[in-house]
Amino acid sequence: MENAPGTVRPGGRTARVRAAVLDAAGDALAEHGFAQLDLAEVAQRAGVGKTTVYRRWGSATALVADLLADMAEQSEPRSDHGTLVEDLRANAHLVRRTLADPRQSRLFRAVIAAASCDDAAAAALHRFYAVRIEEWAPCVELAVGRGELPDGTDAREVVRAVSAPLYYRFLASGDPLDEAAADRAAEAAVAAGKAGVFVRA
Amino acid sequence: MENAPGTVRPGGRTARVRAAVLDAAGDALAEHGFAQLDLAEVAQRAGVGKTTVYRRWGSATALVADLLADMAEQSEPRSDHGTLVEDLRANAHLVRRTLADPRQSRLFRAVIAAASCDDAAAAALHRFYAVRIEEWAPCVELAVGRGELPDGTDAREVVRAVSAPLYYRFLASGDPLDEAAADRAAEAAVAAGKAGVFVRA
DNA sequence: AGCTTAACGGGAATCGATTCCCCTTATATG
DNA sequence: CATATAAGGGGAATCGATTCCCGTTAAGCT
DSSP states (O other): OOOOTTSSSOSHHHHHHHHHHHHHHHHHHHHHTTTTOOHHHHHHHHTSOHHHHHHHTOSHHHHHHHHHHHHHHSOOOOOOOSSHHHHHHHHHHHHHHHHHSHHHHHHHHHHHHHHHHOHHHHHHHHHHHHHHHHHHHHHHHHHHHHTSSOTTBOHHHHHHHHHHHHHHIIIIIOOOOOHHHHHHHHHHHHHHHHTTTTBOO | OOOOTTSSSOSHHHHHHHHHHHHHHHHHHHHHTTTTOOHHHHHHHHTSOHHHHHHHTOSHHHHHHHHHHHHHHSOOOOOOOSSHHHHHHHHHHHHHHHHHSHHHHHHHHHHHHHHHHOHHHHHHHHHHHHHHHHHHHHHHHHHHHHTSSOTTBOHHHHHHHHHHHHHIIIIIIOOOOOHHHHHHHHHHHHHHHHTTTTBOO
Protein backbone atom coordinates (compact mmCIF):
# COMPACT_ATOMS: atom_id res chain seq x y z
CA MET A 1 0.00 0.00 0.00
CA GLU A 2 1.34 3.40 -1.02
CA ASN A 3 1.29 6.60 0.99
CA ALA A 4 -1.96 8.53 0.94
CA PRO A 5 -1.74 11.75 -1.07
CA GLY A 6 -0.73 14.75 1.01
CA THR A 7 1.48 12.88 3.47
CA VAL A 8 4.86 13.10 1.73
CA ARG A 9 4.83 16.79 0.83
CA PRO A 10 2.39 18.35 3.30
CA GLY A 11 3.71 21.91 2.92
CA GLY A 12 2.78 24.82 0.70
CA ARG A 13 0.23 23.99 -1.92
CA THR A 14 -1.03 20.82 -0.24
CA ALA A 15 -1.85 22.70 2.94
CA ARG A 16 -3.44 25.57 1.02
CA VAL A 17 -5.62 23.13 -0.89
CA ARG A 18 -6.72 21.38 2.27
CA ALA A 19 -7.68 24.65 3.94
CA ALA A 20 -9.55 25.90 0.88
CA VAL A 21 -11.42 22.61 0.43
CA LEU A 22 -12.45 22.31 4.09
CA ASP A 23 -13.63 25.90 4.00
CA ALA A 24 -15.65 25.30 0.86
CA ALA A 25 -17.04 22.06 2.28
CA GLY A 26 -18.27 23.89 5.37
CA ASP A 27 -19.98 26.49 3.19
CA ALA A 28 -21.56 23.88 0.95
CA LEU A 29 -22.82 21.85 3.90
CA ALA A 30 -24.27 24.93 5.57
CA GLU A 31 -25.94 25.88 2.33
CA HIS A 32 -27.62 22.72 1.11
CA GLY A 33 -26.85 20.01 3.64
CA PHE A 34 -25.14 16.66 3.56
CA ALA A 35 -27.44 14.83 1.18
CA GLN A 36 -26.73 17.24 -1.66
CA LEU A 37 -23.03 17.62 -1.00
CA ASP A 38 -21.34 17.44 -4.39
CA LEU A 39 -17.58 17.01 -4.26
CA ALA A 40 -17.20 18.59 -7.69
CA GLU A 41 -19.02 21.66 -6.46
CA VAL A 42 -16.82 21.84 -3.38
CA ALA A 43 -13.78 21.68 -5.65
CA GLN A 44 -15.06 24.53 -7.77
CA ARG A 45 -15.85 26.70 -4.73
CA ALA A 46 -12.38 25.98 -3.37
CA GLY A 47 -10.80 26.80 -6.73
CA VAL A 48 -9.18 23.39 -7.08
CA GLY A 49 -9.64 20.54 -9.54
CA LYS A 50 -12.36 18.03 -8.75
CA THR A 51 -9.87 15.22 -9.29
CA THR A 52 -7.89 16.55 -6.33
CA VAL A 53 -10.86 16.37 -4.00
CA TYR A 54 -11.77 12.86 -5.12
CA ARG A 55 -8.18 11.70 -4.85
CA ARG A 56 -7.46 13.14 -1.40
CA TRP A 57 -10.79 12.56 0.31
CA GLY A 58 -12.59 10.12 -1.92
CA SER A 59 -16.06 10.42 -0.41
CA ALA A 60 -18.38 12.96 1.13
CA THR A 61 -18.22 11.26 4.54
CA ALA A 62 -14.42 11.23 4.56
CA LEU A 63 -14.39 14.93 3.75
CA VAL A 64 -16.78 15.61 6.63
CA ALA A 65 -14.61 13.53 8.94
CA ASP A 66 -11.60 15.68 8.04
CA LEU A 67 -13.66 18.82 8.53
CA LEU A 68 -14.62 17.61 12.00
CA ALA A 69 -11.00 16.90 12.89
CA ASP A 70 -10.29 20.47 11.90
CA MET A 71 -13.23 21.81 13.92
CA ALA A 72 -12.10 19.88 17.00
CA GLU A 73 -8.75 21.71 16.92
CA GLN A 74 -10.29 25.17 16.97
CA SER A 75 -11.32 25.38 20.62
CA GLU A 76 -13.28 28.27 22.01
CA PRO A 77 -12.11 28.92 25.58
CA ARG A 78 -14.68 28.44 28.29
CA SER A 79 -15.86 31.18 30.62
CA ASP A 80 -15.08 31.21 34.34
CA HIS A 81 -17.62 32.85 36.60
CA GLY A 82 -17.60 32.19 40.32
CA THR A 83 -20.36 29.58 40.64
CA LEU A 84 -21.22 26.31 38.96
CA VAL A 85 -24.69 27.40 37.83
CA GLU A 86 -23.28 30.47 36.13
CA ASP A 87 -20.54 28.52 34.39
CA LEU A 88 -22.92 25.84 33.17
CA ARG A 89 -25.48 28.44 32.13
CA ALA A 90 -22.76 30.07 30.04
CA ASN A 91 -22.00 26.69 28.47
CA ALA A 92 -25.66 25.99 27.80
CA HIS A 93 -26.14 29.35 26.16
CA LEU A 94 -23.04 28.87 24.03
CA VAL A 95 -24.35 25.50 22.83
CA ARG A 96 -27.82 26.93 22.30
CA ARG A 97 -26.51 29.86 20.30
CA THR A 98 -24.52 27.49 18.10
CA LEU A 99 -27.47 25.20 17.44
CA ALA A 100 -29.85 28.10 16.86
CA ASP A 101 -27.56 29.98 14.48
CA PRO A 102 -28.73 29.40 10.90
CA ARG A 103 -25.33 28.64 9.40
CA GLN A 104 -23.92 26.62 12.28
CA SER A 105 -27.08 24.64 12.83
CA ARG A 106 -27.06 23.45 9.24
CA LEU A 107 -23.42 22.56 9.50
CA PHE A 108 -24.02 20.53 12.64
CA ARG A 109 -27.01 18.78 11.15
CA ALA A 110 -24.88 17.91 8.16
CA VAL A 111 -21.95 16.51 10.12
CA ILE A 112 -24.29 14.48 12.31
CA ALA A 113 -25.99 13.11 9.22
CA ALA A 114 -22.57 12.16 7.86
CA ALA A 115 -21.64 10.53 11.15
CA SER A 116 -24.84 8.47 10.97
CA CYS A 117 -23.73 7.12 7.61
CA ASP A 118 -20.07 6.35 8.17
CA ASP A 119 -17.95 4.97 11.00
CA ALA A 120 -14.92 7.16 10.37
CA ALA A 121 -17.05 10.30 10.40
CA ALA A 122 -18.73 9.05 13.58
CA ALA A 123 -15.33 8.57 15.23
CA ALA A 124 -14.35 12.10 14.23
CA LEU A 125 -17.59 13.45 15.67
CA HIS A 126 -17.05 11.63 18.96
CA ARG A 127 -13.54 13.03 19.19
CA PHE A 128 -14.95 16.51 18.60
CA TYR A 129 -17.34 16.19 21.53
CA ALA A 130 -14.73 14.51 23.72
CA VAL A 131 -12.55 17.60 23.24
CA ARG A 132 -15.41 19.97 24.03
CA ILE A 133 -16.43 18.01 27.12
CA GLU A 134 -12.84 17.91 28.34
CA GLU A 135 -12.63 21.69 27.97
CA TRP A 136 -15.58 22.31 30.25
CA ALA A 137 -14.97 19.55 32.81
CA PRO A 138 -12.57 21.71 34.89
CA CYS A 139 -15.28 24.14 35.94
CA VAL A 140 -17.26 21.25 37.39
CA GLU A 141 -14.17 19.95 39.15
CA LEU A 142 -13.60 23.36 40.69
CA ALA A 143 -17.18 23.31 41.92
CA VAL A 144 -16.56 19.93 43.56
CA GLY A 145 -13.49 21.49 45.20
CA ARG A 146 -15.64 24.37 46.48
CA GLY A 147 -18.11 21.88 47.95
CA GLU A 148 -20.93 22.79 45.53
CA LEU A 149 -21.17 19.17 44.38
CA PRO A 150 -20.50 15.96 46.31
CA ASP A 151 -17.04 14.34 46.20
CA GLY A 152 -16.62 11.73 43.49
CA THR A 153 -18.89 13.55 41.03
CA ASP A 154 -18.08 12.66 37.41
CA ALA A 155 -17.37 16.09 35.92
CA ARG A 156 -17.73 14.95 32.29
CA GLU A 157 -21.12 13.46 33.00
CA VAL A 158 -22.31 16.80 34.36
CA VAL A 159 -21.09 18.59 31.24
CA ARG A 160 -22.85 16.05 29.03
CA ALA A 161 -26.04 16.55 31.02
CA VAL A 162 -26.02 20.24 30.12
CA SER A 163 -25.72 19.72 26.36
CA ALA A 164 -27.99 16.70 26.16
CA PRO A 165 -31.43 18.39 26.36
CA LEU A 166 -30.37 20.95 23.77
CA TYR A 167 -29.16 18.32 21.32
CA TYR A 168 -32.25 16.23 21.95
CA ARG A 169 -34.42 19.16 20.89
CA PHE A 170 -32.15 19.96 17.99
CA LEU A 171 -31.94 16.45 16.55
CA ALA A 172 -34.92 14.49 17.75
CA SER A 173 -37.97 16.26 19.13
CA GLY A 174 -37.64 19.59 17.31
CA ASP A 175 -38.90 21.53 20.33
CA PRO A 176 -37.82 25.19 20.38
CA LEU A 177 -34.26 26.01 21.39
CA ASP A 178 -34.99 29.14 23.34
CA GLU A 179 -33.02 30.71 26.18
CA ALA A 180 -35.37 29.24 28.77
CA ALA A 181 -34.47 25.76 27.51
CA ALA A 182 -30.77 26.56 27.95
CA ASP A 183 -31.36 27.80 31.49
CA ARG A 184 -33.33 24.69 32.35
CA ALA A 185 -30.58 22.48 30.94
CA ALA A 186 -27.97 24.09 33.17
CA GLU A 187 -30.20 24.15 36.23
CA ALA A 188 -31.29 20.55 35.80
CA ALA A 189 -27.68 19.41 35.59
CA VAL A 190 -26.81 21.30 38.76
CA ALA A 191 -29.85 19.97 40.64
CA ALA A 192 -29.08 16.39 39.62
CA GLY A 193 -25.41 16.90 40.44
CA LYS A 194 -26.21 18.21 43.92
CA ALA A 195 -28.48 15.22 44.49
CA GLY A 196 -25.48 12.96 43.82
CA VAL A 197 -26.79 11.40 40.62
CA PHE A 198 -23.41 11.82 38.90
CA VAL A 199 -21.26 10.38 41.68
CA ARG A 200 -19.17 7.56 40.25
CA ALA A 201 -20.23 4.16 41.50
CA MET B 1 -52.38 19.82 -9.62
CA GLU B 2 -53.57 16.23 -9.80
CA ASN B 3 -54.07 13.83 -6.92
CA ALA B 4 -50.96 12.08 -5.66
CA PRO B 5 -50.86 8.37 -6.53
CA GLY B 6 -52.42 6.16 -3.89
CA THR B 7 -55.05 8.65 -2.70
CA VAL B 8 -57.96 7.77 -5.00
CA ARG B 9 -57.89 4.00 -4.69
CA PRO B 10 -56.19 3.33 -1.36
CA GLY B 11 -57.54 -0.20 -0.94
CA GLY B 12 -56.19 -3.64 -1.74
CA ARG B 13 -53.10 -3.54 -3.85
CA THR B 14 -52.14 0.03 -3.02
CA ALA B 15 -52.14 -0.70 0.71
CA ARG B 16 -50.25 -3.97 0.19
CA VAL B 17 -47.61 -2.19 -1.85
CA ARG B 18 -47.19 0.53 0.77
CA ALA B 19 -46.78 -2.01 3.56
CA ALA B 20 -44.30 -4.09 1.58
CA VAL B 21 -42.25 -1.06 0.56
CA LEU B 22 -42.09 0.45 4.07
CA ASP B 23 -41.07 -2.94 5.40
CA ALA B 24 -38.35 -3.29 2.80
CA ALA B 25 -37.20 0.28 3.41
CA GLY B 26 -36.80 -0.40 7.12
CA ASP B 27 -34.74 -3.50 6.36
CA ALA B 28 -32.57 -1.70 3.84
CA LEU B 29 -31.97 1.23 6.20
CA ALA B 30 -31.08 -1.10 9.06
CA GLU B 31 -28.74 -2.98 6.78
CA HIS B 32 -26.70 -0.31 5.06
CA GLY B 33 -27.90 3.05 6.32
CA PHE B 34 -29.44 6.10 4.79
CA ALA B 35 -26.55 7.16 2.56
CA GLN B 36 -26.68 3.93 0.57
CA LEU B 37 -30.43 3.66 0.42
CA ASP B 38 -31.28 2.69 -3.16
CA LEU B 39 -34.94 2.97 -4.06
CA ALA B 40 -34.56 0.39 -6.80
CA GLU B 41 -33.20 -2.08 -4.25
CA VAL B 42 -36.09 -1.32 -1.90
CA ALA B 43 -38.48 -2.01 -4.76
CA GLN B 44 -36.86 -5.35 -5.50
CA ARG B 45 -36.90 -6.41 -1.82
CA ALA B 46 -40.57 -5.42 -1.63
CA GLY B 47 -41.34 -7.33 -4.82
CA VAL B 48 -42.70 -4.28 -6.62
CA GLY B 49 -41.52 -2.36 -9.65
CA LYS B 50 -38.99 0.38 -9.09
CA THR B 51 -41.17 2.77 -11.07
CA THR B 52 -43.83 2.38 -8.41
CA VAL B 53 -41.51 3.41 -5.62
CA TYR B 54 -40.22 6.41 -7.55
CA ARG B 55 -43.73 7.46 -8.52
CA ARG B 56 -45.29 7.17 -5.08
CA TRP B 57 -42.46 8.41 -2.89
CA GLY B 58 -40.07 10.08 -5.29
CA SER B 59 -37.05 10.40 -3.02
CA ALA B 60 -35.27 8.58 -0.24
CA THR B 61 -36.14 11.27 2.31
CA ALA B 62 -39.85 11.17 1.42
CA LEU B 63 -39.84 7.40 1.85
CA VAL B 64 -38.23 7.76 5.28
CA ALA B 65 -40.80 10.40 6.22
CA ASP B 66 -43.59 7.96 5.38
CA LEU B 67 -41.83 5.21 7.32
CA LEU B 68 -41.68 7.52 10.33
CA ALA B 69 -45.37 8.33 10.05
CA ASP B 70 -45.98 4.59 10.12
CA MET B 71 -43.66 4.10 13.12
CA ALA B 72 -45.43 6.88 15.04
CA GLU B 73 -48.72 4.99 14.75
CA GLN B 74 -47.41 1.78 16.27
CA SER B 75 -47.31 2.78 19.93
CA GLU B 76 -45.87 0.57 22.60
CA PRO B 77 -47.89 1.09 25.79
CA ARG B 78 -46.02 2.54 28.73
CA SER B 79 -45.55 0.74 32.02
CA ASP B 80 -47.20 1.88 35.26
CA HIS B 81 -45.33 1.15 38.46
CA GLY B 82 -46.22 3.01 41.64
CA THR B 83 -43.52 5.67 41.75
CA LEU B 84 -42.13 8.25 39.36
CA VAL B 85 -38.54 6.99 39.52
CA GLU B 86 -39.62 3.49 38.62
CA ASP B 87 -41.79 4.66 35.73
CA LEU B 88 -39.06 6.89 34.33
CA ARG B 89 -36.45 4.22 34.82
CA ALA B 90 -38.66 1.89 32.78
CA ASN B 91 -38.88 4.55 30.07
CA ALA B 92 -35.12 5.15 30.11
CA HIS B 93 -34.40 1.45 29.82
CA LEU B 94 -36.88 1.10 26.97
CA VAL B 95 -35.17 3.94 25.09
CA ARG B 96 -31.74 2.57 25.90
CA ARG B 97 -32.66 -0.90 24.70
CA THR B 98 -33.96 0.54 21.45
CA LEU B 99 -30.83 2.61 20.81
CA ALA B 100 -28.51 -0.22 21.79
CA ASP B 101 -30.24 -2.85 19.65
CA PRO B 102 -28.22 -3.43 16.47
CA ARG B 103 -31.12 -3.31 14.04
CA GLN B 104 -33.11 -0.54 15.69
CA SER B 105 -30.09 1.65 16.30
CA ARG B 106 -29.20 1.60 12.61
CA LEU B 107 -32.76 2.38 11.71
CA PHE B 108 -32.86 5.33 14.08
CA ARG B 109 -29.52 6.64 12.86
CA ALA B 110 -30.83 6.42 9.32
CA VAL B 111 -34.08 8.26 9.98
CA ILE B 112 -32.25 10.97 11.89
CA ALA B 113 -29.80 11.35 9.03
CA ALA B 114 -32.75 11.67 6.66
CA ALA B 115 -34.39 14.23 8.94
CA SER B 116 -31.17 16.25 8.86
CA CYS B 117 -31.38 16.40 5.09
CA ASP B 118 -35.02 17.18 4.49
CA ASP B 119 -37.71 19.29 6.13
CA ALA B 120 -40.59 16.91 5.52
CA ALA B 121 -38.64 14.03 7.08
CA ALA B 122 -37.73 16.30 10.00
CA ALA B 123 -41.40 17.15 10.53
CA ALA B 124 -42.27 13.44 10.52
CA LEU B 125 -39.52 12.77 13.05
CA HIS B 126 -40.78 15.51 15.35
CA ARG B 127 -44.28 14.12 15.16
CA PHE B 128 -42.92 10.69 16.08
CA TYR B 129 -41.29 12.05 19.23
CA ALA B 130 -44.29 14.23 20.06
CA VAL B 131 -46.41 11.07 20.09
CA ARG B 132 -43.93 9.21 22.28
CA ILE B 133 -43.60 12.11 24.72
CA GLU B 134 -47.37 12.45 24.95
CA GLU B 135 -47.64 8.75 25.75
CA TRP B 136 -45.34 9.02 28.77
CA ALA B 137 -46.44 12.42 30.07
CA PRO B 138 -49.36 10.96 32.10
CA CYS B 139 -47.09 9.10 34.49
CA VAL B 140 -45.39 12.39 35.35
CA GLU B 141 -48.76 14.06 35.81
CA LEU B 142 -49.82 11.30 38.16
CA ALA B 143 -46.63 11.89 40.15
CA VAL B 144 -47.50 15.58 40.42
CA GLY B 145 -50.93 14.54 41.69
CA ARG B 146 -49.29 12.30 44.29
CA GLY B 147 -47.14 15.21 45.44
CA GLU B 148 -43.88 13.70 44.20
CA LEU B 149 -43.19 16.75 42.03
CA PRO B 150 -44.16 20.39 42.59
CA ASP B 151 -47.41 21.75 41.15
CA GLY B 152 -47.07 23.33 37.74
CA THR B 153 -44.35 20.91 36.62
CA ASP B 154 -44.23 20.55 32.83
CA ALA B 155 -44.70 16.80 32.37
CA ARG B 156 -43.45 16.73 28.79
CA GLU B 157 -40.27 18.50 29.75
CA VAL B 158 -39.57 15.81 32.36
CA VAL B 159 -40.09 13.07 29.79
CA ARG B 160 -37.74 14.83 27.36
CA ALA B 161 -35.15 15.11 30.12
CA VAL B 162 -35.10 11.33 30.47
CA SER B 163 -34.46 10.60 26.80
CA ALA B 164 -32.08 13.48 26.18
CA PRO B 165 -28.87 12.09 27.74
CA LEU B 166 -29.37 8.80 25.92
CA TYR B 167 -29.86 10.45 22.55
CA TYR B 168 -26.93 12.75 23.20
CA ARG B 169 -24.70 9.73 23.67
CA PHE B 170 -26.23 7.93 20.74
CA LEU B 171 -25.94 10.77 18.23
CA ALA B 172 -23.26 13.14 19.43
CA SER B 173 -20.71 12.03 21.99
CA GLY B 174 -20.71 8.30 21.32
CA ASP B 175 -20.30 7.49 25.01
CA PRO B 176 -21.49 4.00 25.99
CA LEU B 177 -25.24 3.41 26.31
CA ASP B 178 -25.12 1.09 29.30
CA GLU B 179 -27.78 0.45 31.92
CA ALA B 180 -26.07 2.77 34.38
CA ALA B 181 -26.50 5.62 31.89
CA ALA B 182 -30.22 4.86 31.65
CA ASP B 183 -30.55 4.84 35.44
CA ARG B 184 -28.72 8.15 35.72
CA ALA B 185 -30.95 9.68 33.05
CA ALA B 186 -34.10 8.77 34.98
CA GLU B 187 -32.67 9.78 38.34
CA ALA B 188 -31.36 13.10 37.05
CA ALA B 189 -34.77 13.96 35.60
CA VAL B 190 -36.44 13.15 38.93
CA ALA B 191 -33.90 15.15 40.95
CA ALA B 192 -34.25 18.18 38.68
CA GLY B 193 -38.02 17.83 38.70
CA LYS B 194 -38.16 17.72 42.51
CA ALA B 195 -35.95 20.82 42.61
CA GLY B 196 -38.61 22.62 40.56
CA VAL B 197 -36.50 23.12 37.42
CA PHE B 198 -39.39 22.01 35.20
CA VAL B 199 -42.08 24.19 36.76
CA ARG B 200 -43.69 26.31 34.03
CA ALA B 201 -42.81 30.00 34.34
C1' DA C 1 19.86 26.44 -8.58
C1' DG C 2 18.65 21.82 -10.37
C1' DC C 3 16.44 17.48 -10.10
C1' DT C 4 13.01 14.09 -8.78
C1' DT C 5 8.53 13.07 -8.27
C1' DA C 6 4.40 14.18 -5.22
C1' DA C 7 0.42 16.41 -5.94
C1' DC C 8 -2.62 19.01 -8.92
C1' DG C 9 -5.78 20.02 -13.09
C1' DG C 10 -8.73 19.52 -17.17
C1' DG C 11 -11.45 16.79 -19.95
C1' DA C 12 -13.09 12.37 -21.65
C1' DA C 13 -15.05 7.89 -20.31
C1' DT C 14 -17.81 5.25 -17.16
C1' DC C 15 -21.26 3.72 -14.18
C1' DG C 16 -25.32 3.71 -11.57
C1' DA C 17 -29.46 6.07 -9.95
C1' DT C 18 -33.55 8.18 -11.72
C1' DT C 19 -36.92 9.16 -15.30
C1' DC C 20 -39.69 8.14 -19.30
C1' DC C 21 -42.69 5.41 -22.26
C1' DC C 22 -46.16 2.52 -22.88
C1' DC C 23 -48.46 -1.69 -21.83
C1' DT C 24 -50.90 -4.56 -18.00
C1' DT C 25 -53.54 -5.26 -13.79
C1' DA C 26 -57.17 -4.65 -10.67
C1' DT C 27 -59.87 -1.08 -7.70
C1' DA C 28 -64.00 1.49 -7.15
C1' DT C 29 -68.42 2.45 -8.80
C1' DG C 30 -73.03 1.99 -10.88
C1' DC D 1 -70.43 -8.01 -13.33
C1' DA D 2 -69.10 -4.34 -16.70
C1' DT D 3 -66.66 -0.26 -17.26
C1' DA D 4 -63.51 3.47 -16.65
C1' DT D 5 -59.31 4.53 -15.08
C1' DA D 6 -56.04 4.56 -11.01
C1' DA D 7 -52.11 2.32 -9.96
C1' DG D 8 -48.41 -0.92 -11.10
C1' DG D 9 -44.56 -3.15 -14.07
C1' DG D 10 -40.61 -3.79 -17.30
C1' DG D 11 -37.12 -2.01 -19.94
C1' DA D 12 -34.91 1.66 -22.58
C1' DA D 13 -33.15 6.42 -22.32
C1' DT D 14 -31.15 10.04 -19.62
C1' DC D 15 -28.45 12.57 -16.54
C1' DG D 16 -25.14 13.58 -13.17
C1' DA D 17 -21.60 11.96 -9.93
C1' DT D 18 -17.27 9.57 -9.93
C1' DT D 19 -13.15 7.67 -12.13
C1' DC D 20 -9.50 7.46 -15.50
C1' DC D 21 -5.80 9.32 -18.33
C1' DC D 22 -2.13 11.96 -19.01
C1' DG D 23 0.07 16.44 -19.18
C1' DT D 24 1.50 20.39 -15.77
C1' DT D 25 3.10 22.51 -11.48
C1' DA D 26 5.75 23.01 -7.52
C1' DA D 27 7.53 20.78 -2.83
C1' DG D 28 11.43 18.86 -0.82
C1' DC D 29 16.23 17.68 -1.04
C1' DT D 30 21.18 18.02 -2.21
